[in-house]
Amino acid sequence: MHKREGVTRTTRGHSGPMSPEYTEVIELAQALIRRPSRAGIDDYGPVLAALEDWLGARDLPYRRLYDDEGLPVALLVEVAGGRPGPWWALDACVDTAPYGDEGAWSFPPDCGDVVDGWLRGRGAADSKLAAAMFCRIAAQLHARAGDLRGGLAVLLDVDEHTGGFGGARAYLADTAAVRPAGVMIGYPGPDEVVVGGRGLWRATIAVHATSGHSGSSRRAVGAVSRAARLVQFLDKAELPGPEGEFPLPPKLTVTSCHGGDGFSVVPDLCELGIDIRTTPAFDADAADALIRRAVAELDALLPAPRPTAITPMASWPPYRLTEDQQPAAALLEAAAREGLTVRAKTAGPSNIGNLLAAEGIPATAGFGVRYEGLHGRDERACLADLPKVHAVYEQAVLHLLTDSSAPP
Known part of the structure; x- marks a missing residue:
């Protein structure tokens, strides 16, 4: 060069x-x-x-x-x-x-x-x-x-x-x-x-919580904290390796996190962006199921007034x-x-x-x-x-x- x-x-x-x-x-x-x-x-x-x-x-x-x-x-x-x-x-x-x-x-x-x-x-x-x-x-x-x-x-x-x-x-x-x-x-x-x-499956996830004042004596798990726990679940998710003639494994990435406004309010909403690169062995249905399991685990561990919502955004096949x-x-x-x-x-x-x-x-x-x-x-x-x-x-x-x- x-x-x-x-x-x-x-x-x-x-x-x-x-x-x-x-x-x-x-x-x-x-x-x-x-x-x-x-x-x-x-x-x-x-x-x-x-x-x-x-x-x-x-x-x-x-x-x-x-x-x-x-x-x-x-x-x-x-x-x-x-x-x-x-x-x-x-x-x-x-x-x-x-x-x-x-x-x-x-x-x-x-x-x-x-x-x-x-x-x-x-x-x-x-x-x-x-x-x-x-x-x-x-x-x-x-x-x-x-x-x-x-x-x-x-x-x-x-x-x-x-x-x-x-x-x-x-x-x-x-x-x-x-x-x-x-x-x-x-x-x-x-x-x-x-x-x-590789294909892709993309979604936004709306994580809810009860809003409140950050200085209140009432202990409340805010939406950002609940979203952080969900990210931990996703980071630990097990994905399969390459299989057959397709040489690449699937890959999961949390690509965005938006929530809160200012310092004094415990936010009631935090939104995550999820990008999953799919393979023939781990397709869009498998990606959707993985996210739903993680969300169910979050809602069972840290209940909120509203269930966590998943909105699929795009899906392309490998x-x-x-x-x-x-x-x-x-x-x-x-x-x-x-x-x-x-x-x-x-x-x-x-x-x-x-x-x-x-x-x-x-x-x-x-x-x-x-x-x-x-x-x-x-x-x-x-x-x-x-x-x-x-x-x-x-x-x-x-x-x-x-x-x-x-x-x-």
């Missing part, structure tokens, strides 16, 4: 020899970085317009997708083949994490410059370079669409970093779109293809593709043909793959260029990796769209 310190040369192009098609990818990625699209902060209009200009100049069919409130959440590019077959999808987000402390960056977060072979700026790694690369692949395939089976959809999401995944949801709900047989998500990192992930299942097989085989050593990985954090798994759609994620500063300061992406990563995705998509022996 190159060090950031001492870098003084700044260019608007790329460094080193690069064929015109990769120059085109880099220039589009630069244009996207120079249009800030921080999730929940910036207007997505400019970054979507930059994509629309590029796609329109190449006569690629695309349209905007909207959420229930009429707000744009994605662009969808659709390249229909000339022969029957399943559709496949490439997905990359063009919204980004926030900048954080801009004073800690050694270059402007929206510079989009290339220095010593690294594309710099927020979104360079996650995932504007991948979005530009997928647009280029769509343009290549559009030129030979008559030879393809099924079709290719490219989803360019502007509601990913919110955690709402509105673009993916709008795509799946769009009755005009063909449901994909599988999806490849363009997160960065050249060493792994994510073929699975998933794992086998390495011979599409689209994982096509991506791993294409990487091997390019001489890359890429391992299949099951991820601990959840991603859009879990959302797709809940819909019965297999997905891969996490194969792309080397990167630094993801969601942190000085985000940048290594352009030396672009030709091989581009070739891997291009070969994988071509295999899926031309080989009749590659069923979903």
